[in-house]
Amino acid sequence: MHSLWDGQAIAQAMVSGLTGNAALYPAPPVLPAALTTLVSAYTTAKNAAIAAVAAAEAATASKDDAWRT
Numbered sequence: 001m002h003s004l005w006d007g008q009a010i011a012q013a014m015v016s017g018l019t020g021n022a023a024l025y026p027a028p029p030v031l032p033a034a035l036t037t038l039v040s041a042y043t044t045a046k047n048a049a050i051a052a053v054a055a056a057e058a059a060t061a062s063k064d065d066a067w068r069t
Contacts, residue, residue, distance in 0.1 A: 007042070008039060008042055008043065008046070011035055011038065011039045011042075012039060014030075014032075014035060015032045015035050015036055015039070018032045018035075019032045
């Protein structure tokens with residue numbers, strides 16, 4: 001499951017940039033902690049989706065094997 005646009009990497013870079021340059025961004029449009037929470041939720045959902053795809057592929061293979069025997 002890959003995307004041409006990697007929002008996760010961009011968000012992590014934004015957190016690093018906002019945190020490392022707090023003097024330049026005293027009132028950012030999104031707080032780094034809030035963005036970190038969003039990235040964490042996204043990562044959890046992405047990993048669950050990857051696991052679901054793997055489980056579906058395994059179930060399909062098992063079904064196909066049962067039909068062949």
